[in-house]
Amino acid sequence: MSSVLLEARDIQKTYRKGLFETTHKILDLCSFTLQEGETLGLCGPSGCGKSTLARLLAGLEHPDSGQILFHGKNIFTEDNLTKKKIRQKIQILFQDPQGTFNPVKKIGTSFDRVASLYNMQLAGSDMTTLLTTVGLHPEILNRYPHEISGGQAQRLAFARILLLKPELLILDEPTSGLDISVQAQILHLLKDLKKKEKISYLFISHDREVLSFMSDRLIFLKDGHIFQDEQFGNK
Amino acid sequence: MKKNPLLQVSDLSVTFQTNGDTIRAVTGFSCQLDYGICTAIIGESGCGKSVIAHAILRLLPETALVTGSVQFKGKDLYSLSLEELNAIRGRQIGIIFQSPDRALNPTYRIYRQIDVPLRNHQVVPEKKRKDHILTTLRNVGFSHPNEAARLFPCHCSGGMNQRAVTAVVLSLLPDLIIADEPTKGLDSLRVSDVKSSLLKVKDEGRTLLLVTHDICLAQDLSEELLVMYAGEIVESGKTQDILQSPMHPYTRGLLKSLPENGFIRIPGSAPSYANMPSGCRFQDRCAYASERCNNNLELLNKNGRMVRCHLFC
Numbered sequence: 001m002s003s004v005l006l007e008a009r010d011i012q013k014t015y016r017k018g019l020f021e022t023t024h025k026i027l028d029l030c031s032f033t034l035q036e037g038e039t040l041g042l043c044g045p046s047g048c049g050k051s052t053l054a055r056l057l058a059g060l061e062h063p064d065s066g067q068i069l070f071h072g073k074n075i076f077t078e079d080n081l082t083k084k085k086i087r088q089k090i091q092i093l094f095q096d097p098q099g100t101f102n103p104v105k106k107i108g109t110s111f112d113r114v115a116s117l118y119n120m121q122l123a124g125s126d127m128t129t130l131l132t133t134v135g136l137h138p139e140i141l142n143r144y145p146h147e148i149s150g151g152q153a154q155r156l157a158f159a160r161i162l163l164l165k166p167e168l169l170i171l172d173e174p175t176s177g178l179d180i181s182v183q184a185q186i187l188h189l190l191k192d193l194k195k196k197e198k199i200s201y202l203f204i205s206h207d208r209e210v211l212s213f214m215s216d217r218l219i220f221l222k223d224g225h226i227f228q229d230e231q232f233g234n235k
Numbered sequence: 236m237k238k239n240p241l242l243q244v245s246d247l248s249v250t251f252q253t254n255g256d257t258i259r260a261v262t263g264f265s266c267q268l269d270y271g272i273c274t275a276i277i278g279e280s281g282c283g284k285s286v287i288a289h290a291i292l293r294l295l296p297e298t299a300l301v302t303g304s305v306q307f308k309g310k311d312l313y314s315l316s317l318e319e320l321n322a323i324r325g326r327q328i329g330i331i332f333q334s335p336d337r338a339l340n341p342t343y344r345i346y347r348q349i350d351v352p353l354r355n356h357q358v359v360p361e362k363k364r365k366d367h368i369l370t371t372l373r374n375v376g377f378s379h380p381n382e383a384a385r386l387f388p389c390h391c392s393g394g395m396n397q398r399a400v401t402a403v404v405l406s407l408l409p410d411l412i413i414a415d416e417p418t419k420g421l422d423s424l425r426v427s428d429v430k431s432s433l434l435k436v437k438d439e440g441r442t443l444l445l446v447t448h449d450i451c452l453a454q455d456l457s458e459e460l461l462v463m464y465a466g467e468i469v470e471s472g473k474t475q476d477i478l479q480s481p482m483h484p485y486t487r488g489l490l491k492s493l494p495e496n497g498f499i500r501i502p503g504s505a506p507s508y509a510n511m512p513s514g515c516r517f518q519d520r521c522a523y524a525s526e527r528c529n530n531n532l533e534l535l536n537k538n539g540r541m542v543r544c545h546l547f548c
Binding site for chain 1: 251253254256258277278279280281282285296334336337390391392393394395419421422423424425448450488489492493494495498499500501504505507509510
């Protein structure tokens with residue numbers, strides 16, 4: 001039986017609009033679990049807080065209250081070494097991947113930077129295999145971020161994440177900038193990698209068809225609350 | 236007498252020089268946009284769709300070598316001075332950029348993002364400006380425009396910023412709107428909001444060049460469709476004709492990738508742009524490839540449909 005990989009308990013998050021203006025509770029007592037090897041779909045209307053939840057789960061922002069547990073460990077209260085290990089294992093693919101590359105440095109340097117953060121050695125053949133996996137030519141590493149398309153940036157960001165061998169991948173609209181043929185390639189690639197590398201996914205998307213294709217289970221985020229789609233998979 | 240086209244792009248090619256490599260992003264792109272017509276460009280990510288959108292407005296970096304001509308209302312945009320071009324940018328040709336987070340000024344509220352270009356181009360009188368801004372925000376799907384107008388881009392989700400960028404462009408009432416992935420990152424409800432605002436634009440007789448990977452959006456909005464692969468047009472014609480009976484093997488593969496067809500992927504990947512194969516650029520992934528595909532081929536006219544494939548010689 002699979003065990004719980006990630007658990008969110010009563011997460012709350014509030015944003016303030018302006019210095020003297022009202023506060024807006026974007027997440028209100030959100031709780032859910034994600035099992036090992038599972039793909040959990042998350043959908044909800046534009047602006048409902050999906051990306052905020054993704055950033056909290058990746059440890060990039062702190063919740064106002066509540067806990068996020070990875071293998072039972074609170075990702076915010078562990079010591080720095082454990083936190084670093086957890087960060088390697090929980091990776092996030094952003095909605096706008098082009099913004100995650102340094103605009104004044106070549107693409108290849110961002111791979112080197114990620115590898116050096118975790119003391120990994122990067123062989124040329126490993127990079128070729130990695131890039132071929134996501135359907136790109138290694139020559140792209142010599143380009144600057146403004147010289148690549150949105151779709152290429154998404155695939156490069158994905159390859160950079162795979163370098164770290166994550167256990168949980170948070171995919172925030174991973175195919176929203178891709179055309180349908182590349183989207184099909186990426187979705188199949190994600191499925192293949194899930195089988196091969198045993199990665200779990202939190203798949204955030206607006207697209208019900210993509211979510212139906214990818215997810216084992218589906219949750220909704222609306223008005224700050226999480227709802228389970230009990231009918232999902234029975235249709 | 237036939238009216239001259241609003242925009243005529245002829246034999247547009249764009250190459251980038253990077254570290255000794257020559258990246259041929261676009262090769263021999265030609266199209267004609269008539270008044271009030273929507274033309275959509277679809278194709279694989281990285282095939283040069285956005286490069287064309289930027290090349291039309293001369294927004295490419297200096298490292299880009301652009302050849303060919305872009306005529307707007309009979310004027311060659313590449314022979315205009317920067318001052319003359321700035322009078323056209325925004326006011327006569329508007330572009331909805333793909334990455335809204337970077338297209339908006341992070342220090343301006345949404346209201347000011349729209350207000351500043353409106354003041355610069357003096358599109359509406361001062362007294363009517365506020366109403367005009369709020370109406371535009373409502374048209375792109377902000378149900379509470381007064382609240383939305385007060386937000387900064389950092390307060391908004393990706394989808395809300397996308398709609399804000401669309402509002403900036405639509406508020407200037409340009410003759411030609413280039414929409415580069417206007418529905419990227421939006422949920423289905425917001426997609427229909429943006430779609431209806433673009434349909435309204437069409438009803439007002441304005442011209443739309445839609446760059447998208449959303450085939451449903453292209454189907455609903457466009458009359459003409461251009462299918463691109465690896466920097467060149469492989470098929471063009473009436474949208475309904477192409478979607479109902481695609482001719483080029485790439486177009487067929489693209490339509491098979493649709494969700495209703497089970498996300499069937501096209502095997503292989505696009506060729507290297509620094510080392511483009513001679514002849515058909517799709518041949519390595521094509522089930523019908525033969526030796527003759529190594530020969531270069533121009534677009535063939537097959538009963539009004541243009542297609543670049545030896546299968547139809």
